[in-house]
Amino acid sequence: xxxxxxxxxxxxxxxxxxxxxxxxxxxxxxxxxxxxxxxxxxxxxxxxxxxxxxxxxxxxxxxxxxxxxxxxxxxxxxxxxxxxxxxxxxxxxxxxxxxxxxxxxxxxxxxxxxxxxxxxxxxxxxxxxxxxxxxxxxxxxxxxxxxxxxxxxxxxxxxxxxxxxxxxxxxxxxxxxxxxxxxxxxxxxxxxxxxxxxxxxxxxxxxxxxxxxxxxxxxxxxxxxxxxxxxxxxxxxxxxxxxxxxxxxxxxxxxxxxxxxxxxxxxxxxxxxxxxxxxxxxxxxxxxxxxxxxxxxxxxxxxxxxxxxxxxxxxxxxxxxxxxxxxxxxxxxxxxxxxxxxxxxxxxxxxxxxxxxxxxxxxxxxxxxxxxxxxxxxxxxxxxxxxxxxxxxxxxxxxxxxxxxxxxxxxxxxxxxxxxxxxxxxxxxxxxxxxxxxxxxxxxxxxxxxxxxxxxxxxxxxxxxxxxxxxxxxxxxxxxxxxxxxxxxxxxxxxxxxxxxxxxxxxxxxxxxxxxxxxxxxxxxxxxxxxxxxxxxxxxxxxxxxxxxxxxxxxxxxxxxxxxxxxxxxxxxxxxxxxxxxxxxxxxxxxxxxxxxxxxxxxxxxxxxxxxxxxxxxxxxxxxxxxxxxxxxxxxxxxxxxxxxxxxxxxxxxxxxxxxxxxxxxxxxxxxxxxxxxxxxxxxxxxxxxxxxxxxxxxxxxxxxxxxxxxxxxxxxxxxxxxxxxxxxxxxxxxxxxxxxxxxxxxxxxxxxxxxxxxxxxxxxxxxxxxxxxxxxxxxxxxxxxxxxxxxxxxxxxxxxxxxxxxxxxxxxxxxxxxxxxxxxxxxxxxxxxxxxxxxxxxxxxxxxxxxxxxxxxxxxxxxxxxxxxxxxxxxxxxxxxxxxxxxxxxxxxxxxxxx
Numbered sequence: 044x045x046x047x048x049x050x051x052x053x054x055x056x057x058x059x060x061x062x063x064x065x066x067x068x069x070x071x072x073x074x075x076x077x078x079x080x081x082x083x084x085x086x087x088x089x090x091x092x093x094x095x096x097x098x099x100x101x102x103x104x105x106x107x108x109x110x111x112x113x114x115x116x117x118x119x120x121x122x123x124x125x126x127x128x129x130x131x132x133x134x135x136x137x138x139x140x141x142x143x144x145x146x147x148x149x150x151x152x153x154x155x156x157x158x159x160x161x162x163x164x165x166x167x168x169x170x171x172x173x174x175x176x177x178x179x180x181x182x183x184x185x186x187x188x189x190x191x192x193x194x195x196x197x198x199x200x201x202x203x204x205x206x207x208x209x210x211x212x213x214x215x216x217x218x219x220x221x222x223x224x225x226x227x228x229x230x231x232x233x234x235x236x237x238x239x240x241x242x243x244x245x246x247x248x249x250x251x252x253x254x255x256x257x258x259x260x261x262x263x264x265x266x267x268x269x270x271x272x273x274x275x276x277x278x279x280x281x282x283x284x285x286x287x288x289x290x291x292x293x294x295x296x297x298x299x300x301x302x303x304x305x306x307x308x309x310x311x312x313x314x315x316x317x318x319x320x321x322x323x324x325x326x327x328x329x330x331x332x333x334x335x336x337x338x339x340x341x342x343x344x345x346x347x348x349x350x351x352x353x354x355x356x357x358x359x360x361x362x363x364x365x366x367x368x369x370x371x372x373x374x375x376x377x378x379x380x381x382x383x384x385x386x387x388x389x390x391x392x393x394x395x396x397x398x399x400x401x402x403x404x405x406x407x408x409x410x411x412x413x414x415x416x417x418x419x420x421x422x423x424x425x426x427x428x429x430x431x432x433x434x435x436x437x438x439x440x441x442x443x444x445x446x447x448x449x450x451x452x453x454x455x456x457x458x459x460x461x462x463x464x465x466x467x468x469x470x471x472x473x474x475x476x477x478x479x480x481x482x483x484x485x486x487x488x489x490x491x492x493x494x495x496x497x498x499x500x501x502x503x504x505x506x507x508x509x510x511x512x513x514x515x516x517x518x519x520x521x522x523x524x525x526x527x528x529x530x531x532x533x534x535x536x537x538x539x540x541x542x543x544x545x546x547x548x549x550x551x552x553x554x555x556x557x558x559x560x561x562x563x564x565x566x567x568x569x570x571x572x573x574x575x576x577x578x579x580x581x582x583x584x585x586x587x588x589x590x591x592x593x594x595x596x597x598x599x600x601x602x603x604x605x606x607x608x609x610x611x612x613x614x615x616x617x618x619x620x621x622x623x624x625x626x627x628x629x630x631x632x633x634x635x636x637x638x639x640x641x642x643x644x645x646x647x648x649x650x651x652x653x654x655x656x657x658x659x660x661x662x663x664x665x666x667x668x669x670x671x672x673x674x675x676x677x678x679x680x681x682x683x684x685x686x687x688x689x690x691x692x693x694x695x696x697x698x699x700x701x702x703x704x705x706x707x708x709x710x711x712x713x714x715x716x717x718x719x720x721x722x723x724x725x726x727x728x729x730x731x732x733x734x735x736x737x738x739x740x741x742x743x744x745x746x747x748x749x750x751x752x753x754x755x756x757x758x759x760x761x762x763x764x765x766x767x768x769x770x771x772x773x774x775x776x777x778x779x780x781x782x783x784x785x786x787x788x789x790x791x792x793x794x795x796x797x798x799x800x801x802x803x804x805x806x807x808x809x810x811x812x813x814x815x816x817x818x819x820x821x822x823x824x825x826x827x828x829x830x831x832x833x834x835x836x837x838x839x840x841x842x843x844x845x846x847x848x849x850x851x852x853x854x855x856x857x858x859x860x861x862x863x864x865x866x867x868x869x870x871x872x873x874x875x876x877x878x879x880x881x882x883x884x885x886x887x888x889x890x891x892x893x894x895x896x897x898x899x900x901x902x903x904x905x906x907x908x909x910x911x912x913x914x915x916x917x918x919x920x921x922x923x924x925x926x927x928x929x930x931x932x933x934x935x936x937x938x939x940x941x942x943x
Contacts, residue, residue, distance in 0.1 A: 049120040049121060049122070050078070050079050050116065050120050050122075052120070052415075053116050053117075053119035053120035053121075054068065054075070054116055056119055056412065056413055056415065057115060057116060057119060057391075057413070059412075060392065060409050060410070060412050060413035061115075061391050061392050061393075061413055062392070062393060063391065063392065063393050063394040064111075064112060064115055064116070064391060067108050067109070067111065067112035067115075068112055068116075070108065070109075070112075071108070071109040071112055071113075073089075074086050074089060074090055074093075074109045074112070074113055075112070075113070075116065077089050078113050078116060078117060082122075083113065083114075083117045083122060083123055083127075086113045087110065087113065087131065090106050090109045090110050090113065091106065091135075091138070093105070093106065093109070094106060099142055099143065099145075099146040099212070100143070100146070100212050101217075101219060102142075103139045103142060103143065103212070103213075103222045104217065104219035104220050104221060104222055105219050106135070106139075107135065107139070107220065107221075107222050107223075108219060108220050110131070110132070110135055111132075111175055111394070114128050114131055114132070114175075115175065115387075115391050118384075118387065119413070119414075119415070124380065124384075125380050125383045125384050125387065126355060126380070128175075128387065129167070129171065129172040129173055129174070129383070130171050130172075132173040132174070132175070132177070133167075133168055133170075133171035133172065133173045134171070136164075136168055136173060136179055136223055136267070137164075137267045137268055139213065139222050139223065140162050140181075140209070140213070140267060140268035140269070141157070141268045141269070143209055143212040143213055143222070144157050144160065144162070144205075144209060144268060144269055145157055146212065147205055147208045147209055147212070148191065148205075151191075151193065151201075151204070151205070151208075152191040152192070152193065155191035157269055157270060158189050158190070158191065158270045158272075158273070159185055159186045159187075159188070159189035159190030159191065159198075159270055159273065160183070160184075160185045160186075160190055160202060160205055160239070160269050160270055160273070161183075161184050161185075161266055161268070161269035161270045161273040161274035161277065162181045162182075162183060162209075162266075162267050162268040162269045162274070163181060163182040163183075163184060163264055163265070163266060163267065163274060163277065163278070164179065164180070164181055164264065164265055164266075164267035164268075165180045165181070165182065165229050165260050165261065165263060165264050166178075166179070166180035166229070166260070166263060167179075167180075167263070168180060168181070168267065169263040169264040169265050169267070169352060170263035170352045170353045170354065171352065171353055172263075172353055172354065172383075174383075174386060174387060174390055174396075175387050175390045175391055175394070176390040176394050176395060176396040176397075177223070177396065178223065178224045178225065178226040178396065179213075179223045179224070179225055179226070180225075180226050180227075180228075180229045181225060181227065181267070182227070182229060182230045182231075182240070182245070183202070183205075183206045183209075183227070183230070183238055183239035183240065184239065184240055184241070184242045184245050184273065184274075184277055185198070185202040185205075185239050185240070185241060185242065185273075186241070186242050186270070186273055187199065187202075187241055189270070189273070190202060199237070199241070202237075202238075202239035202241075203237050203238055203239055205239065206237075206238035206239040207238065210225050210227075210238070213225055220394070224396070229257075229260055231245060231248040231249070231252075231257075232248070242273065242276075242277055245277070246277070246280050246281065249261075249281055249284045250284060258284065258285060258287075258340070259336055259340065261281065261284070261285045262285065262336050262339055262340070262343075262350075262352070263352045263353070264278065264281075264285070264352070265278065265352060266278050279601065282599065285343075286343050286344040286347075286350060287344040315423060315426060315427060315430055316400070316423055317400055317401060317402045317403075317404070317407055317419070318399055318400060318401075318402045319399065319400045319423075319426075319430075320398055320399045321382055321385060321386045321389070321398050321399070321400070321426075322386065322398035323398065324430070325430065325434045326429070326430030326431060326432070326433040326434030326435075326437070327382060327430065327433070328379065328382045328383060328386065328398075330433055330434065330437040331354060331375050331378065331379045331382070331433055331437075332354050333437070334375065334436060334437050334440055335354050335357045335358055335361065335375075336357075337440060338361050338366055338367060339351075339357055339361070341577065342361075342364070342366055345574070345575075346364060346597075347597055347599070348360055348363070348364060348597075349361060349364060349366070354379060355376050355379065355380075358372045358375055358376045358379075359372070359376070364580075365580040366580075371436060374432055374436075375432075375433065375436060378429040378430075378432055378433050381425070381426070381429050382426075382429060382430075382433075384414075385410075385414065385422065385425075385426065386398055388410050388413050388414045389401075389410055391413060392409065392410060392413065400419075400422075400423070401419075404419060407419030407422070410422065459478060459482065462478045462481065462482070463475055463478045466478055466481075466509065469509060469510060469513045470513040470514075471509060471512065471513050471518065472518045472519065473519070477522065480522070480526065481505070481509075484501070484529065485498070485502075489529045489530055489535075490530075491529060491530075491532050491533060491534050491535040492529065492535060494536075496536050497534065497535050497536050497539075500535065500536045500539035500540050500543070501535060501539050503539065503540075503543050504539045504540075504542045504543045504549075507542075507543075507546060507549060508542065508549055508553075511549045511550055511552075511553045512525070512553055514550075514553075515553050515556075515557045515904075516557055516558075516902075516903075516904025516905070516907070517557045517558075517902050517904045517905070520556075520557060520902065521553055521556040521557040522556075524556040524557075524560070524563045525556050527563070527567055528556070528563065528566060528567045528570075531567035531568065532567065532570045534570075535570070537570065537571070537574075538570040538573060541573055541574065541577070542573075545577050548573055548576060548577070551573075551576060551624060551628065552566075552573065554624075554627050554628060555624065555627060557904060557905070558627055558893075558894050558904070558905045558908055559623060559627050559893045559894060560896065561623070561686055561687070561892070561893055561896060562620060562623045562624065562627070562893060565616070565620055566620075569616065572616070572617060572620045575617040575620065575621055576621065576624060581621050581624075582621075582624075582625055582628070582630045584622075584625070584631055584635055584636070584638075584639050585618055585622065585639045585642055585643055586642075587642065588642050588645045588646050588649070589646075591618070591642055591643055591646035592646040592649045592650055594614065594646075595610075595611050595614055595615070595646055595647065595649075595650040596650055596653075597610075598610060604654060604658045605731070607654050608651060608654060608726050608731070609731055611647060611650050611651055611654075611736075612731065612735070612736055615643055615647045615736055616736075618639075618643045619640065619643060619686065622636050622639045622640055622643070622686075623686055623893050626889070626890060626893060626912065627893065627894075627908065629908070629911055629912060632886070633885070633886040633889040633890050633912050633913070634683070634861075634882060634885055634886060634889070636889060637683035637684055637685060637885065637889045638682055638683055640683075640684035640685065640686065640688065641678070641679055641681075641682045641683055641684045642682075644679055644684055644688075644690060644737060645675070645679070645781045647727070647736060647737075648673060648675075648690075648692075648723075648727065648781055648782055649781070649782055651723065651726040651727055651736075652671070652673065652723050652726075652782050654726065655719065655722040655723045655726050656671065656719065656723075658722070659718070659719050659722055660706065661706075662706055662707065662708055663704045663706040663707075663708050663709065663710050663715060663718075664704040664705040664706020664707070664709060665704060665705060665706070666698060666702050666703070666704045666705070666712055666715060667698075667702070667705070668697075668698045668699070668702075669696055669697050669698025669699070669702065669712060670696065670697050670698070670783060670784060670787055671694065671695075671696050671716055671719055671720070671723075671753070671782070671783070672694075672695045672696060672697060672756075672780060672782060672783035672787045672788070672791055673692055673693070673694055673695075673723070673780070673781050673782035673783065674692065674693040674694075674695060674778055674779070674780055674781070674791065675690065675691065675692060675778070675779050675780075675781045676691040676692070676693065676743050676774050676775070676777055676778050676779075677691035677740075677743075677774070677777060678691070679691060679692075679779075679781070680777040680778050680779040680858045681777045681779075681858050681859050681860050682779070682858065682859050683859070683860070683885065683889075685888060685889050685892040686889075686892045686893050687892045687896065688737075688892075689737060689738035689739065689740050690727065690737045690738070690739050690740065691740050691741075691743055691774075692724075692739055692740070692741055693741065693743060693744045693745075693759075693778075694716065694717075694720035694723070694741070694744070694752055694753035694754075695716075695753060695754055695755065695756060695759055695791065696712065696716040696753055696754075696755055696756070697755070697756050697783075697787050697790065697791075698712065698755070698756075699712070699755075700712055700713060700755050700757070700758070712755070713751065713753075713755075716753040717751055717752045717753045719753070720752045720753040721752065724739045724741070727739050743771070743774050745758065745759060745762040745763075745766075745767070746762070746766075756790060756791060756794065759791075759794065760794045760797075760798075763775065763794070763795075763798045764798060764801075767798075768811070769803075769807070769808055769811035769812065769815075769850070770811060770812070770815040772798065772799065772850060773812065773815075773843070773846035773847070773850065774846075775795055775798060775799060776799065776845070776846045776849050776850070776856060776858070776863070777846075777858045777860070778795050778858060779858040780792060796856070799849070799850070799853070799856055800853050800856075801853075802853070803850055803851070805851040808847055808850050808851050809847060809851070809939070809940055812843050812846070812847045812940070813940055815843075816839070816840070816843050819833075819839065820833075825837075825898065826897055826898040826899075827895075827897050827898030827899040827900075828898070828899065828900065829887070829891060829895065829898040829899065829900065830898040831884040831887050831888055831891075831925065831929070832884075832888055834929065835929070835933060836928075836929030836930065836931075836932040836933040836936070837884060837929065837932070838881065838884050838885065838888060840932050840933070840936055841860070841877065841880070841881045841884070841932055842860065843936075844873065844877065844932070844935055844936060844939050845860060845863050845864060845867065845873075847939060847940075848867055848872050848873060848939065849863065849867070852870070852872060854866065854867070854870055854872075855867040855870060855872070860881060861878065861881070861882070864877060864878040864881060865878065873935060873939075874931070874934075874935050874938075876931040876935070877931065877932065877935050879928070880927075880928035880929070880931045880932050883913060883914075883924060883925065883928050884925065884928055884929075886912060886913045886914070887909070887913050887921070887925065890908075890909050890912045890913065891909070894908065894909055895909075903918075906918035906921075909921065
């Protein structure tokens with residue numbers, strides 16, 4: 044709690060060092076006493092209720108003067124910080140604009156509410172970060188269809204009159220001061236447009252003609268006053284302009300260039316000392332704001348959590364999302380508060396909109412003493428570390444945008460002979476053929492490189508990119524896939540700007556093109572997949588199913604069903620791509636990546652099923668006491684997918700058969716859930732502009748392809764007890780519920796457990812397993828010499844061994860094969876060599892699905908990668924270990940199926 048002495052000292056400093064505050068204290072002693080007795084909130088409440096019997100214009104000025112005084116004294120006393128000061132001033136600006144507009148409308152069109160006219164706040168007002176002496180930067184929009192007008196008055200004329208009257212009420216100065224100065228230069232084409240702009244014209248401008256700085260400015264924008272429907276409508280319509288999913292590092296370059304121009308323009312205020320510009324100087328306020336906004340522009344289109352308007356909230360969000368290191372974000376936030384606090388001290392002195400430390404030594408000392416420091420030298424000393432830290436962080440941002448081809452050793456001449464020499468000197472193979480290919484790219488052979496912007500971005504990054512290709516283990520293959528990439532991308536500008544801004548991604552892209560054809564194909568379809576790799580967090584394994592489902596559930600306001608599905612497809616595609624890159628780059632064990640693939644798929648099922656259920660129930664209603672449940676089998680049930688895995692699913696429903704839904708178009712339960720299952724499968728598998736997700740296989744359902752797509756719990760239990768084949772019970776050993784309520788999951792798991800623990804004849808189980816394995820061998824041949832799934836002694840044999848033992852001994856049941864193997868080994872039912880054999884072949888399978896999908900021997904360069912992923916020192920060593928593992932499996936197979 045603040046002591047009276049703190050207020051006394053603050054008031055004393057205000058009266059001695061701030062003529063503006065001294066006069067305000069003299070004018071408003073009652074509010075000062077209220078502050079000292081009851082605190083800040085009570086004083087502000089009293090101010091907002093005061094002067095009600097005076098004209099609105101006068102009341103607003105007197106309130107502003109009193110509010111500035113109360114906030115300043117509380118600030119100087121340490122009762123409140125800069126965050127609360129700026130928020131209170133911003134809230135007052137909103138209230139003042141609404142009050143002033145209300146007065147204008149009441150006088151112009153009595154009886155009409157404030158409608159058809161809205162104030163959009165930008166800058167510090169939009170971010171709710173107003174200074175003591177800030178201008179406010181509004182844009183006035185109006186709707187000609189709803190704006191009240193006088194008889195025979197054109198809506199456009201009415202809107203301009205309202206705007207001028209509002210500006211006069213807010214900005215004109217009288218004996219009580221002013222409310223807020225207003226700067227309308229941020230409106231579209233301010234030099235030629237009227238003060239108030241029709242809403243459709245404003246939207247048209249931002250959608251088609253807006254400049255980079257306008258996009259950045261709208262990061263801190265909001266509907267602040269006026270028509271409560273028009274303002275939010277405008278902001279929602281503008282959201283795609285502000286927050287673009289596709290990155291444009293050219294935009295970030297322009298922001299960095301703008302900062303450099305500001306530094307140059309204010310060069311006299313760069314050295315910390317008298318005259319230093321706290322706002323625009325090196326290491327000043329603007330650099331914290333631009334640093335924050337640059338990261339918001341890069342990531343905010345893809346991550347709504349980053350769309351905070353205030354700088355401090357944005358830094359918190361960037362830190363929470365792992366984009367800016369936590370320590371760096373905390374440092375910037377603390378320094379931002381310090382800079383803004385000293386900025387406020389400058390403005391408190393005479394209520395002037397100034398940001399520069401005084402040149403005059405006495406004036407500098409005066410500001411320092413207002414703050415409570417001994418003199419100006421002490422204030423400059425306090426700022427020294429602050430500006431140095433901020434400048435260092437911002438310099439790093441600019442440097443990262445400049446990095447790239449500037450350091451490339453290759454000089455790519457347009458002269459064919461010189462180009463060949465340069466490519467040969469760099470170590471690139473077949474330089475004559477490659478030079479011809481480069482010239483073809485330059486000559487317009489690729490559609491995406493025919494624009495001036497595309498060619499410029501391409502030339503900027505090509506030298507460094509070719510250097511990376513020179514180090515590629517398979518130059519020819521990588522360059523061929525790069526050529527395919529160029530020919531498939533609709534635009535290359537952002538891809539090349541991204542590579543220039545993030546040089547480390549060049550090596551990643553070359554690795555993808557060298558080793559992973561499926562990832563290269565995905566990249567050719569969606570160049571923006573590289574965007575997701577700009578953060579270190581992209582190389583972290585995906586989190587839990589719940590965490591992923593939460594990410595997939597983020598949606599934009601107003602999204603319809605198809606947009607929700609597309610958003611999931613986009614995000615899942617990004618996560619699967621990132622997992623593939625993690626494997627190629629050797630960041631994680633392929634077994635762990637297989638688990639990541641499975642968690643992503645399960646989360647996608649949850650999100651897409653929820654979307655489908657919501658949409659379906661809007662038409663058909665719900666069925667009381669019943670719900671859909673999805674059971675996963677195979678690799679998904681076991682929680683370990685490859686990049687190419689399909690999803691083995693069974694659709695079920697709880698409740699009774701024959702009941703009917705309660706919607707506008709009711710359906711019986713069987714028809715209801717079969718149609719819903721079709722809807723969910725379509726959401727998972729039907730290709731759209733955003734791509735497809737998974738192939739869904741439902742052939743493991745009761746009665747196979749001839750059976751109903753969705754069955755009741757009772758029908759499923761009856762089928763499994765009385766009709767299912769042994770191989771179906773073997774498949775049930777890896778069954779896992781992936782969608783449904785906790786109660787439904789428990790009920791279905793109980794049915795599965797009852798079926799699996801049913802006593803069976805061990806010999807009959809072994810005979811059925813042998814017949815099924817023989818059928819698979821006859822109908823599904825190995826893809827190639829490395830197909831460790833289907834080759835004798837491969838993973839399918841491991842699965843048959845595990846499931847046979849589980850059913851024979853009614854133990855070790857776990858959908859995760861590794862957990863099942865551990866339990867069977869501990870029970871002494873299987874040799875300990877089977878588990879490591881399974882893990883080794885799983886690593887090889889997961890890796891091959893990306894590197895050599897046909898399971899033929901990969902190129903030598905990729906052999907090194909595969910061996911490393913499997914934990915082996917060499918390709919020959921890996922092949923030897925695989926042969927040994929298969930031998931162990933075959934020995935165990937012989938034991939299980941000849942002695943069982």
